[in-house]
Amino acid sequence: PAETPDAVTAPEATEAPVVNENPTYIVGIDGEYPPYSFINKNGEPEGFDVESVKWIADDMGFNVKIQAIAWDGIIPxxxxxxxxxxxxxxxxxDERKEVVNFSKAYWKVNQSVATHDDTGLTMEDFNAGKGKVGAQRGTTGGFWVEENLVNKSIITPDMLITYDNFPLVATDLQNKRIDFAIYDRPPMLDAIEGKPLHIIGEIDTGEEYGIAIRKTDTTLLETMNEGLDHLMASSKWDELKQKYEME
Ligand code: ARG
Incomplete structure (x- = not known):
C-alpha cells in the first residue's frame, strides 16, 4: 500500500537520514599495465591491482573511483x-619516497629484457650496449638503463628511447626500430605474447611494489596497510594470483 502522508511525519523520519558516509578515494592507474591494471575491451578498469583495491575498499569501508592517468605524470x-x-x-x-609515502610491499619483481626473434641478440649484447633500448618513460627499467648503460658511456643518451606507454615500446621492437626493450617481467610477458619477440634475460633488481600515497595522508596510509594485511591473508589473494597467472 502507498504510504500515507502521516508516515512522512513519523518519528523515524525526523532522525538523521541514512547516507553512505564512507569516503571516496580516487585511485590512479596506468591503463596499459596488464596484468596489474588495464582498461578492458568494455572500457572498464581491470587487473590484479584494480581487484585488490576494490576488495580492500569493501573490507575497510571506503568507495573507489579508478582513473587512468599517464604514467609519467602520475606522481605529480x-x-x-x-x-x-x-x-x-x-x-x-628512494627517489619516489622523497615525495610520496609508500604502503608496505605487496609484490616482488625483476626487470626483463626482450628482443625481436630475428636479431639473435643476447643479454651479453645488451650489457655491451649493442643496440637501441626502449623503455616506458618514468619507469625503473629506464632508470636502470640510464644508470648502468648511459651514465657509464656504454650507450649514448640517444640510444635510450622512452615512450608514454609500453605497447608503443613493443610495437617499435616488433618493427625493429629499437633492438631491446626493458620492463618489469610480468607486464613484459603480457606484451610479447603472440608477437615475434622473446625475453633474453632478467636483471635481478629485486624491486617491490607498493601503493603511493600523499605524505600528508597518514590515515589513508594506515588504512591501506591494514587492508593489504587482510587481503594478503585472505583466500582472495590466492584467487587473484591464479586468475592473473602470477606466482
Ligand atoms: N615498476 C616500474 C616502476 O615503478 C614500472 C611501472 C610501470 N607501471 C605502470 N603502471 N606503467 O617504475
Whole structure:
C-alpha cells in the first residue's frame, strides 16, 4: 500500500537520514599495465591491482573511483590532489619516497629484457650496449638503463628511447626500430605474447611494489596497510594470483 502522508511525519523520519558516509578515494592507474591494471575491451578498469583495491575498499569501508592517468605524470597528479593513491605496479624507490609515502610491499619483481626473434641478440649484447633500448618513460627499467648503460658511456643518451606507454615500446621492437626493450617481467610477458619477440634475460633488481600515497595522508596510509594485511591473508589473494597467472 502507498504510504500515507502521516508516515512522512513519523518519528523515524525526523532522525538523521541514512547516507553512505564512507569516503571516496580516487585511485590512479596506468591503463596499459596488464596484468596489474588495464582498461578492458568494455572500457572498464581491470587487473590484479584494480581487484585488490576494490576488495580492500569493501573490507575497510571506503568507495573507489579508478582513473587512468599517464604514467609519467602520475606522481605529480597525486601531489596535486587529482588522485588519492597510485595502485599500479609502482616500485618503491628512494627517489619516489622523497615525495610520496609508500604502503608496505605487496609484490616482488625483476626487470626483463626482450628482443625481436630475428636479431639473435643476447643479454651479453645488451650489457655491451649493442643496440637501441626502449623503455616506458618514468619507469625503473629506464632508470636502470640510464644508470648502468648511459651514465657509464656504454650507450649514448640517444640510444635510450622512452615512450608514454609500453605497447608503443613493443610495437617499435616488433618493427625493429629499437633492438631491446626493458620492463618489469610480468607486464613484459603480457606484451610479447603472440608477437615475434622473446625475453633474453632478467636483471635481478629485486624491486617491490607498493601503493603511493600523499605524505600528508597518514590515515589513508594506515588504512591501506591494514587492508593489504587482510587481503594478503585472505583466500582472495590466492584467487587473484591464479586468475592473473602470477606466482
Ligand atoms: N615498476 C616500474 C616502476 O615503478 C614500472 C611501472 C610501470 N607501471 C605502470 N603502471 N606503467 O617504475
Amino acid at each position: 597528479a597525486l601531489q596535486a590532489g587529482k588522485i588519492d593513491m597510485v595502485y599500479s605496479g609502482m616500485t618503491i624507490t
